[in-house]
Amino acid sequence: MTEQRFREFKMPDVGEGLTEAEILKWYVKPGDTVTDGQVVCEVETAKAAVELPIPYDGVVHELRFPEGTTVDVGQVIISVDVAPGSGPVEAAAAPAPAPAAEPASEAAEPEGRQPVLVGYGVAQSSTKRRARKGAEVPVQEPAPAGTYYASPAAAIQGELNGHAPVAAPAAPVAPAGGARPLAKPPVRKLAKDLGVDLATVTPSGPDGIITREDVHAAVAAVSAPVAAPAPVSRETTPVAQAPVQATPVAGARETRIPVKGVRKATAAAMVGSAFTAPHVTEFVTVDVTRTMKLVEDLKSDKDMQGLRVNPLLLIAKALLVAIKRNPDVNASWDDAAQEIVLKHYVNLGIAAATPRGLIVPNIKDAHDKTLPQLAASLGELVSTAREGKTTPAAMQGGTVTITNVGVFGVDTGTPILNPGESAILAVGAIKPTPWVHKGKVKPRQVMTLALSFDHRLVDGELGSKVLADVAAILEQPKRLITWA
Structure with missing residues (x-):
């Protein structure tokens, strides 16, 4: 097995001089087949939300960061096995938490972290993760393969604390042909904020596109109180959409929304x-x-x-x-x-x-x-x-x-x-x-x-x-x- 078998895709500078971007949504998981030009994730910079295509053909080996993580430009976010028929490899891990606050070189890995492949991650072990800006994050054991991570919106609503892994929900029925659910970026963002898995939503839009109403209907189906933004439809409006806010928790006196x-x-x-x-x-x-x-x-x-x-x-x-x-x-x-x-x-x-x-x-x-x-x-x-x-x-x-x-x-x-x-x-x-x-x-x-x-x-x-x-x-x- 050679290093050439695996290709790493780094967070690009999708603007001019931007230094970081937040991973809003992964459209693939370890084991998925990807093709050159396929969109694998959506990220948000300080200027806009952008979908990132992968420049390789192959099988996803590892997602380096979970959704909701802010990643510096130049950091590897996904690795792809471009020769999947060349022999077995170690099981790909679920999205890993953000790296430690102090950058570590390959020549000086932190104690207890052993390389799996040169330049392609390390064996799982207990270690301290980098705190989201201004927040203390306790030491946590990395999630085993197949574990899902909670969204930042869920943490805001008080449902979870931080980015600790939670048990994976029952696997939804995959869309026809194995393709990812069809939805526009604002709808994906709305679903992420409300903690809705788009794969579980029944689309009502043309050509099987999931609409905002579909997302709200999915939330209503599980009795979650969600107030849909009121549409504005006057001729002079440049854009008729109101910002999506975090859903308040019943009985809570405050709701905090990260500014990012x-x-x-x-x-x-x-x-x-x-x-x-x-x-x-x-x-x-x-x-x-x-x-x-x-x-x-x-x-x-x-x-x-x-x-x-x-x-x-x-x-x-x-x-x-x-x-x-x-x-x-x-x-x-x-x-x-x-x-x-x-x-x-x-x-x-x-x-x-x-x-x-x-x-x-x-x-x-x-x-x-x-x-x-x-x-x-x-x-x-x-x-x-x-x-x-x-x-x-x-x-x-x-x-x-x-x-x-x-x-x-x-x-x-x-x-x-x-x-x-x-x-x-x-x-x-x-x-x-x-x-x-x-x-x-x-x-x-x-x-x-x-x-x-x-x-x-x-x-x-x-x-x-x-x-x-x-x-x-x-x-x-x-x-x-x-x-x-």
């Missing part, structure tokens, strides 16, 4: 932005009745057929025109060089609320797009975010952002800048309001816009001009033609 992944990165970015860039926010209330009429007209236009047409589309176009008229607002601050960097392109960010937290994917080179092209890009951005498939690359390089708080019925707000950007436009709810129109008080469709900007590079005059231009276009949308 996207939420942790968002929190750090917002604190850094708020206390680095001096924010200024200006407001304007505008009659958008004509814009709303134009939205209805565009829905029946043959050039817009099949595209998502809503007020957000025209607001985005209005902001792009305002930036073209006031290009200095599209910039960033280089603190190291003490320079203002003017951008000659607009990567338009759209803040989106997803089950994993707030993300801001952006439309690359939005300034060059026609209205139909912009509508197509917005539609793709929304659908990708809803499915939980937004890539780290889609969230990098933004220059200006729109955040739509109006979908929640909110009139306005004071948004915090996305790090590295100079401005963010908050879009409020559109409501029928008494308004003076042509000398008479009439009911009109009115909304409030709020523009926050970095006062180091955008002064009051420039910020006011940009906001006034957006408002003027939405009041008289024909300016989309005359000003463009």
Whole structure:
């Protein structure tokens, strides 16, 4: 038996410069046959959830970490026997707990740990495991092969303590053909949070896809109280999903939710932005009745057929025109060089609320797009975010952002800048309001816009001009033609 028989797959850097990722879900187990390009697990970084394909053909030999473990980039997460017919090997172990806090070299294994194969794990023995950030984890005997591990959500709910192994449940009936259950990433995350094995869920979606409703039905079948997030379906919403929260335990006075992944990165970015860039926010209330009429007209236009047409589309176009008229607002601050960097392109960010937290994917080179092209890009951005498939690359390089708080019925707000950007436009709810129109008080469709900007590079005059231009276009949308 040679080392070449086994291949190790390491945690890749799925973003730019990311240092760690959490294993959300394993789609394979030791003994499963895998093929080159097959997705074997889903991981969550500080920017997005990503499915990882294996680059080998063979049989899974070992899963190095259980679900819920945060793993450094470059650490081996799975090994594959690429020559399974070459002879017997030692039984593959169930997912092993995280390694000890102090890194150990191959030449100096901790006492009591004997190598099984060079570079492919060690014999099971009692040893101290690395604590999840800020938590004390007692010394535990590793689980025997075939043992299942509890999910972090279960620990949060008080059902278990830490990542101790628990007895394996009765084996569910495998899906037809031995394939893993079909479900989109947000549904997999929901199932993980609620402790539901997707293999036990009866799918109701097209082509055997498991839906959120199927997961909730599976929980209800075992009398577990679960409150499904209320769907939001207003036209101006960029993403109509509320974050999934941990299910409270009956009688508990507190519920603790770990801050990690996207939420942790968002929190750090917002604190850094708020206390680095001096924010200024200006407001304007505008009659958008004509814009709303134009939205209805565009829905029946043959050039817009099949595209998502809503007020957000025209607001985005209005902001792009305002930036073209006031290009200095599209910039960033280089603190190291003490320079203002003017951008000659607009990567338009759209803040989106997803089950994993707030993300801001952006439309690359939005300034060059026609209205139909912009509508197509917005539609793709929304659908990708809803499915939980937004890539780290889609969230990098933004220059200006729109955040739509109006979908929640909110009139306005004071948004915090996305790090590295100079401005963010908050879009409020559109409501029928008494308004003076042509000398008479009439009911009109009115909304409030709020523009926050970095006062180091955008002064009051420039910020006011940009906001006034957006408002003027939405009041008289024909300016989309005359000003463009």
